[in-house]
Amino acid sequence: MKLQTSFLGILCLALFMSLLSCKGDEGLAGPIGPAGPIGPQGETGVNPAENCLQCHSNSQLITAKMFQWEHSGHATGGHYDRNATSCAICHTSQGFLERIATGAATTAEAIKDPLPQNCYTCHKIHQQYSQEDWALTQSEPVTLWEGGQTVDLGKANLCISCHQSRVVSPALPDPATGGTVNITSSRYGPHHGPQGVMLPGLNGYEVAGPEPYVNSAHTALLANNTKNACIVCHMGTAQATSSGGHTFRVISEEGNINTAACVECHPVAADLNTLVDAKQAEIEALLAQLKTKLVDRGLLNATSDLAIVPQDFEGHEAGALYNYKFIQEDNSRGVHNFKYAKALLLNSIAALQ
Ligand code: HEC
Ligand code: HEC
Ligand code: HEC
Ligand code: HEC
Ligand code: HEC
Ligand code: HEC
Incomplete structure (x- = not known):
């Protein structure tokens, strides 16, 4: 009787130990669940890269205008160093755009890194990322x-x-x-x-x-x-x-x-x-x-x-x-x-x- 009891005891203990220490390998991942609902439409509804290509294509449109502009008095005149508040409104690109936005007759401060009149001065470049951006400022x-x-x-x-x-x-x-x-x-x-x-x-x-x-x-x-x-x-x-x-x-x-x-x-x-x-x-x-x-x-x-x-x-x-x-x-x-x-x-x- 004594022997039987201890045998059972050992058996139980061994069973218990094996449960504790011998966890089996993880099974394979289950199947992928159903797709979630479609997200809200993006702002333009168009692939932005396609928008860029309306202008940044190999049509050479920008290159042609750029080449002409480089020979203009706007590009070569050199007076965009007139960047003080009362001069920058006409002599710098940034000062002009500031004036158009504020309606003031001077800029708030002298313009840092002044630029002459260029594509961005006259056209609404990169506002809509579409042909509309050729509109005049x-x-x-x-x-x-x-x-x-x-x-x-x-x-x-x-x-x-x-x-x-x-x-x-x-x-x-x-x-x-x-x-x-x-x-x-x-x-x-x-x-x-x-x-x-x-x-x-x-x-x-x-x-x-x-x-x-x-x-x-x-x-x-x-x-x-x-x-x-x-x-x-x-x-x-x-x-x-x-x-x-x-x-x-x-x-x-x-x-x-x-x-x-x-x-x-x-x-x-x-x-x-x-x-x-x-x-x-x-x-x-x-x-x-x-x-x-x-x-x-x-x-x-x-x-x-x-x-x-x-x-x-x-x-x-x-x-x-x-x-x-x-x-x-x-x-x-x-x-x-x-x-x-x-x-x-x-x-x-x-x-x-
Ligand atoms: C309406 C036409 C137009 C569209 C649309 C357009 N661009 Fe431009 N982009 C221009 C012009 C004009 C310039 C100025 C050209 C220059 O200075 O060489 C320019 C300049 C750039 C430059 C050079 C910036 C710099 O100051 O040196 C980058 C980069 C650029 N565009 C990226 C993009 C990307 C990205 C998109 C689309 C998300 C885009 N553009 C859409 C007309 C356009
Ligand atoms: C929309 C029509 C029109 C256009 C475009 C035009 N002109 Fe004229 N221009 C006239 C008329 C009309 C006269 C008067 C002719 C006369 O009195 O016999 C004139 C007269 C002139 C005169 C004489 C001075 C004067 O005003 O009477 C000059 C110089 C002149 N034009 C130069 C030019 C040049 C250079 C261009 C192009 C860069 C040009 N015009 C474009 C219509 C035009
Ligand atoms: C009838 C055609 C005609 C019209 C319209 C006209 N211009 Fe002119 N413009 C000329 C001619 C021709 C000259 C003389 C260019 C020369 O002698 O080198 C000239 C000279 C100029 C000059 C000096 C250029 C230089 O190289 O010294 C500027 C700046 C100018 N015009 C701006 C304008 C502005 C801004 C307007 C609109 C308000 C305008 N023009 C309207 C024909 C015109
Ligand atoms: C943001 C102000 C601004 C706008 C907008 C602008 N110009 Fe000018 N323009 C100038 C200034 C400033 C100069 C002198 C540039 C320099 O000497 O650095 C100039 C120079 C010129 C010259 C050369 C003059 C010369 O003596 O060689 C011509 C021609 C001219 N502009 C015509 C135009 C025409 C046409 C438009 C409209 C399509 C225009 N400009 C729009 C400010 C402007
Ligand atoms: C209302 C716009 C405007 C303002 C403000 C302005 N300029 Fe100009 N400036 C011009 C234009 C346009 C020209 C080019 C005219 C041309 O070439 O026929 C010019 C040309 C010049 C030139 C070249 C003259 C030449 O004979 O080549 C100088 C220098 C100059 N400006 C200095 C200044 C200074 C300094 C200030 C500020 C105290 C100032 N400008 C404010 C529009 C302006
Ligand atoms: C001083 C102002 C001025 C500057 C600087 C300028 N543009 Fe323009 N641009 C105009 C004006 C004004 C028109 C409209 C001309 C017309 O209707 O004949 C125009 C027309 C155009 C067009 C035709 C637009 C259309 O509706 O088809 C393109 C493209 C263009 N510009 C590109 C450029 C690029 C690129 C640059 C820089 C290299 C530039 N522009 C710089 C004033 C400017």
């Missing part, structure tokens, strides 16, 4: 800083956001009443890019004189939102990288007019060349005459072409200085608005007799 009508008129030149509203006069200080008097202007800045005038004001024929100092203030045919035909003004002449069919398209040039560095931009209205290229030469020569001669008058009166430094300041200018003297700078800085030497430029020059010369 600024297409609203522009209320001019100097003069306060609202101008709508269609796609060229982008251009004239920057190519407009700066506010002149102190203000010019009303040409009808005159008055003295104490000028303290040698750079008195509309600054370097008043083309967007010249084309519509605005804000010159319209002193009374022999010549009526009328505009060239270009004003009525081109300074509107259907013809897109600047775009027609400055972005005509690209002539490789010398003019047209994204070079923004009308006349190549070699002096050839991009006649493709003008052919719609000036069908004979040779005639157009003669016309441009003749009209530009006429404006240059009048500018030289007005300069002599300003220099003779001790108002303008003949060498630096800057105003002699500080001094009190009579109203028509300040106006004549302003007109001189306006037409000179417009840089088209009369092509933009020949009749208006000519009238401002002739009447200013007459006012200084």
